[in-house]
Amino acid sequence: MPNITLPDGKKLAFKEKVSGLKVAEKISKSLAKEALVISVDGKLKDLSYEIEKDCEVKILTSKDKDGLDTIRHDTAHILAMAVQELFPGTQVTIGPTIENGFYYDFSRKEPFTEADLKKIESKMSEIVDRDEPTYREVWDRDEAISHFKKIGENYKSEIIKDIPKNEEISIYFHGKWHDLCRGPHLSSTGKIGKNFKLTKVAGAYWRGDSKNEMLQRIYGTSWASKKDLDNYIKRLEEAEKRDHRKLGKEMDLFHFREESPGAVFWHQRGWTLFQKLIDYMRKKQNEAGYKEINTPEVLDRSLWEKSGHWEKFGAHMYTSETPDEKVFAIKPMNCPGCVQVFNQGLKSYRDLPYKMSEFGKVHRYEPSGALHGLLRVRAFTQDDAHIFCTEDQITDESLSVTNLILNIYKDLGFENVILKYSDRPDLRVGEDEVWDKAEKALLEAVKATKLEYSINKGEGAFYGPKIEFVLRDAIGRDWQCGTLQVDLNLPGRLGASFVDKDGSKKVPVMLHRALFGSLERFIGILIENYSGKLPFWISPSQIMVIPVSEDFNDYSVEVNKKLIASGLNSEVDLKNHNLNYKIREHSLSKVPILLICGKKEVDSNSVTIRQLDSTKQENMELKKFINHYQALNKAPSL
RNA sequence: GCCCUUGUAGCUCAGCUGGUAGAGCAAUUGAUUUGUAAUCAAUAGGUCCGCGGUUCGAGUCCGUGCGGGGGCACCA
Numbered sequence: 001m002p003n004i005t006l007p008d009g010k011k012l013a014f015k016e017k018v019s020g021l022k023v024a025e026k027i028s029k030s031l032a033k034e035a036l037v038i039s040v041d042g043k044l045k046d047l048s049y050e051i052e053k054d055c056e057v058k059i060l061t062s063k064d065k066d067g068l069d070t071i072r073h074d075t076a077h078i079l080a081m082a083v084q085e086l087f088p089g090t091q092v093t094i095g096p097t098i099e100n101g102f103y104y105d106f107s108r109k110e111p112f113t114e115a116d117l118k119k120i121e122s123k124m125s126e127i128v129d130r131d132e133p134t135y136r137e138v139w140d141r142d143e144a145i146s147h148f149k150k151i152g153e154n155y156k157s158e159i160i161k162d163i164p165k166n167e168e169i170s171i172y173f174h175g176k177w178h179d180l181c182r183g184p185h186l187s188s189t190g191k192i193g194k195n196f197k198l199t200k201v202a203g204a205y206w207r208g209d210s211k212n213e214m215l216q217r218i219y220g221t222s223w224a225s226k227k228d229l230d231n232y233i234k235r236l237e238e239a240e241k242r243d244h245r246k247l248g249k250e251m252d253l254f255h256f257r258e259e260s261p262g263a264v265f266w267h268q269r270g271w272t273l274f275q276k277l278i279d280y281m282r283k284k285q286n287e288a289g290y291k292e293i294n295t296p297e298v299l300d301r302s303l304w305e306k307s308g309h310w311e312k313f314g315a316h317m318y319t320s321e322t323p324d325e326k327v328f329a330i331k332p333m334n335c336p337g338c339v340q341v342f343n344q345g346l347k348s349y350r351d352l353p354y355k356m357s358e359f360g361k362v363h364r365y366e367p368s369g370a371l372h373g374l375l376r377v378r379a380f381t382q383d384d385a386h387i388f389c390t391e392d393q394i395t396d397e398s399l400s401v402t403n404l405i406l407n408i409y410k411d412l413g414f415e416n417v418i419l420k421y422s423d424r425p426d427l428r429v430g431e432d433e434v435w436d437k438a439e440k441a442l443l444e445a446v447k448a449t450k451l452e453y454s455i456n457k458g459e460g461a462f463y464g465p466k467i468e469f470v471l472r473d474a475i476g477r478d479w480q481c482g483t484l485q486v487d488l489n490l491p492g493r494l495g496a497s498f499v500d501k502d503g504s505k506k507v508p509v510m511l512h513r514a515l516f517g518s519l520e521r522f523i524g525i526l527i528e529n530y531s532g533k534l535p536f537w538i539s540p541s542q543i544m545v546i547p548v549s550e551d552f553n554d555y556s557v558e559v560n561k562k563l564i565a566s567g568l569n570s571e572v573d574l575k576n577h578n579l580n581y582k583i584r585e586h587s588l589s590k591v592p593i594l595l596i597c598g599k600k601e602v603d604s605n606s607v608t609i610r611q612l613d614s615t616k617q618e619n620m621e622l623k624k625f626i627n628h629y630q631a632l633n634k635a636p637s638l
Numbered sequence: 639g640c641c642c643u644u645g646u647a648g649c650u651c652a653g654c655u656g657g658u659a660g661a662g663c664a665a666u667u668g669a670u671u672u673g674u675a676a677u678c679a680a681u682a683g684g685u686c687c688g689c690g691g692u693u694c695g696a697g698u699c700c701g702u703g704c705g706g707g708g709g710c711a712c713c714a
Contacts, residue, residue, distance in 0.1 A: 103709095111641080111642055111643095112642085113642090113643090114643085200642095200708060200709070201641090201642065201643090201708085201709085202641075202642070202708060202709030202710065203640065203641025203642060203708095203709065203710055203711095204641080204709070204710045204711090205640075205641090205710055205711065208710075208711075209711080210639075210640070210710075210711040210712080211711095214640060214641050214642095214710075215641090215710095216641075216642080217641090217709070217710080219708095219709080245707095249649080256705090256706085257705085258687080258704065258705045258706090261704090261705070261706090309714080312714070313714050316712095316713090316714075332714080333714075364713085364714085366712080366713070367639050367640095367711080367712055367713090368639070368705095369639065369640070369641095369709085369710080369711080369712085370639090370711085370712060370713065371706095372707095376713075461714070462714090463714095546674090548671085548672070548673050548674095549671040549672050549673090550671055550672090551671070576670085576671090577672095577676090577677085578670090578671080578672045578676090578677060579672060579673060579674060580672085580673095580674065580675060580676070580677090581672095581675085581676055581677080582674095582675095583674050583675050584674095584675035584676055585675085585676085586675095587675060588675080594674085596673070596674070598672095598673055599673090600673085608673085608674085610674060615674070615675090617673090617674070
């Protein structure tokens, strides 16, 4: 005689056990129609689940995240069903839901093609039309294993072996087709609707381990309505339009080529952007008390052996043998070089915290499959810094780093930042006592920011805990950029020390920190965030001066000269094209300000301003224009 | 690194079942001198990613290497 409590606190009493669907019907007809699954005391169950005891029940529809997830999970099943109907002999493995969709991993000798996806999609629609009932059975473990083995589903039987002994082995049937699954599922194949689409095929390792065989993964997306599906597809298209590789070409910023995969060939405009970012950060860092240094790119093998990089990261390092048979490595990190600068001369406790910044170019031999435009490269410039301090200074220094980072992100248009804090991993160096202190100090700093943060247990570096800074861009994507790591290891390994108050030598703690991480990567993120339409102050091509006709070339050249002399990035377009043509061309390459110069302007010593994405025309005296835009030619916080 | 896919003019792309390449834009030249998102015409432009093979004949088929793309693994 179950008494059921609904989310609004209302109670329903039933004389005997009752299915989820019946409960929904009792509440309202329309709810029963929309109901997908139910939650019983927080656990998801099928609508057909029989409630026997007192409990809290929530009826879930496609408006609930769990409801939508169930639609996606069902779509994954129907994908598997369709694949097995079309391609007998294909083995199924796992098919979970993911953000915005689902995937299913298959084992089959022949590859799935894009054309196959279309075929599979139609088969899936057919299965939806068949509206086959879904039901659940609980099987005996050993029977289930031998059953799946017998029908050639070896992966499934392996999965069953790994299910904890106290859990039920539930099998879901959609018509005749069945699959091992935890559930829950919708009551029939017709319920999922047809708002799905298969998006791509890809390889994926069995159990995510590169030592295992590779399966074929089919990705798909599935939604509660056609409108939601269309919106999702539109969002994908929007992201594609923002692709920094495409925009980088259109805006003439950089290119890549075969001779050096994963290394950027910066064009004039791209390099201007790069330098502007560095100039800006240099100002901010100097203000914050950093001393900028620079260390060699190529360093003897012995240093990397001492620092531990040779052993731990050797596989990712570029090395080079000189004619006299010495082995050098191109630096994959700046820290050892920086410690050597610290080691010059005696340091006193009075010198601490000692903060050194370096725009260091590092090279890392990344696996070829990892490369991705500016976002993952083999040669990049870190906005790196190392802070040598005492254990007691960790919190204050971390806090000041965090403030600097947030301040800089804000200037560049990223106000939405979350933190990820990672503490000690199993494999680590250093005394637990010191770890206790370092973790506490760092976490204190995290809390002091009052920002949203997550704790990643055991994900810290082997040499110390860390914070990572994740920023959210204009279309809601998260990017991990800055990092702050406490290092309890390297200063000792490389013999760094300072003289303390009592005259004894002590090993300092070192903080590694990067604001953007990699300037290359950050520029990629910046381009995507703004769709290439960068804020005026950071734009590498701020102004294009355009004469209305040849007669006004001289005036336009004069204007351009004055703008450049005022520190603005200006160019003049004297090509033999008409005004419309030039406006189109420079608008497409995202120049923020077009200055039109014709008779009117010459006569009044003025310019007519046309801003990117606006058809408004504003005439302004040249002097006034220069003053106005000179004032805008710096970061908001400067 | 692994799986799939892809590589033709500066760019974007066409080229059916094998018969030594084509468009638009860009470039160059000429005409036009333009007032807010593509003026007109002519010309030039290619080891069809590299290497090997099959074939009378390969951009096209096969093998292999390199690069790009989508994932997986990796990301100190």
